[in-house]
Amino acid sequence: MGLAPRVAAGFLAGLLLWWTGTPAYNRLLVAASEPALRLSERPAATRLYAEERRIVVDRADFASRSERPSLPGDDLTLNVILLLALSATRRRLFRDRGVLHLLAALGALGLTHVAAVVVAVKALYATQLGSWSAAHYGAVSRNLWVGAAHFYRVAGCWAVAFVLWWAVVRPGVSAASPPGRPGRRRGPRRASRPRERG
Amino acid sequence: MAVKPANDHVIVPFTERIVGVSTAVLRAVGEPAVASGTRITSPSFAVDVKNGCNGVEAMLILLAAVLAFPAPWRSRLAALAAGALVIQVLNLVRVVSLFWLGAHHREVFDLFHTAVWQTLLILTAVGLFVLWSRRVGGRGARA
Numbered sequence: 001m002g003l004a005p006r007v008a009a010g011f012l013a014g015l016l017l018w019w020t021g022t023p024a025y026n027r028l029l030v031a032a033s034e035p036a037l038r039l040s041e042r043p044a045a046t047r048l049y050a051e052e053r054r055i056v057v058d059r060a061d062f063a064s065r066s067e068r069p070s071l072p073g074d075d076l077t078l079n080v081i082l083l084l085a086l087s088a089t090r091r092r093l094f095r096d097r098g099v100l101h102l103l104a105a106l107g108a109l110g111l112t113h114v115a116a117v118v119v120a121v122k123a124l125y126a127t128q129l130g131s132w133s134a135a136h137y138g139a140v141s142r143n144l145w146v147g148a149a150h151f152y153r154v155a156g157c158w159a160v161a162f163v164l165w166w167a168v169v170r171p172g173v174s175a176a177s178p179p180g181r182p183g184r185r186r187g188p189r190r191a192s193r194p195r196e197r198g
Numbered sequence: 199m200a201v202k203p204a205n206d207h208v209i210v211p212f213t214e215r216i217v218g219v220s221t222a223v224l225r226a227v228g229e230p231a232v233a234s235g236t237r238i239t240s241p242s243f244a245v246d247v248k249n250g251c252n253g254v255e256a257m258l259i260l261l262a263a264v265l266a267f268p269a270p271w272r273s274r275l276a277a278l279a280a281g282a283l284v285i286q287v288l289n290l291v292r293v294v295s296l297f298w299l300g301a302h303h304r305e306v307f308d309l310f311h312t313a314v315w316q317t318l319l320i321l322t323a324v325g326l327f328v329l330w331s332r333r334v335g336g337r338g339a340r341a
């Protein structure tokens with residue numbers, strides 16, 4: 001299969017996985033993110049729920065009748081489509097340990113999703129809860145959390161997928177190989193011939 | 199991009215141009231669309247083209263990658279010009295198609311808005327960079 005059809009197939013596979021798997025994945029994500037958030041809380045008050053494609057943020061100290069804020073969970077995990085589309089550029093993805101590399105990249109991507117949820121919840125706490133935010137977060141920490149959340153949404157999430165593809169999944173052929181010079185080959189290497197000396 | 203003066207004096211006027219061109223294309227294909235600032239409206243649908251939907255992020259990602267790659271400046275500038283053109287043409291298709299989908303197939307608008315077009319645009323920027331970096335290869339020693 002040529003490069004373009006492989007990328008298209010990877011893109012569609014990623015889209016399908018992301019679209020159908022987001023509700024279940026969000027449940028997994030909140031189960032992992034909630035303990036991570038609580039590490040920095042005394043007392044631990046945050047409770048996260050997955051509601052279809054959104055992540056609802058609850059706290060033990062919220063008034064019982066107040067509306068619960070939520071995050072678009074699917075926006076935070078969208079980069080899986082890019083990772084799968086890029087991974088499909090690798091020839092023989094399902095051979096030569098390609099699947100293992102892909103699974104390792106997906107696992108690492110999952111860890112970054114946990115970090116993204118933590119940062120998004122902190123940014124929400126720092127700026128979206130009116131006087132509560134002002135009382136608990138100073139100007140520096142407000143800017144820090146919002147800046148981190150914004151950076152992830154604008155560039156970070158794509159950069160993570162790109163780096164994982166480049167470092168983990170991508171074939172050993174260097175993208176920077178000069179034209180006409182073959183890149184590193186996979187598979188058994190020939191013994192190098194000793195250089196003749198004149 | 200998020201800095202307010204840059205946003206107000208560069209990004210918003212740029213987005214208004216995109217909206218103007220997109221509206222012209224929509225009218226050419228028979229949609230009764232009207233542009234107003236960064237908004238496109240019609241009797242059946244309206245969108246506000248915001249940051250994230252103007253292709254600037256994809257252009258910035260390409261810019262960062264091309265500037266970081268060791269290559270001659272001439273090659274970098276050519277890549278940036280060609281890349282910006284490709285990204286903006288694709289973004290025009292994105293805005294027009296999203297408006298059309300919103301007006302006629304609202305049920306799939308979110309899927310295309312959130313996932314399909316965002317990823318396609320970034321994938322295009324990444325693809326352009328990878329293709330260009332393979333072409334220029336190690337010739338950047340002089341850069």
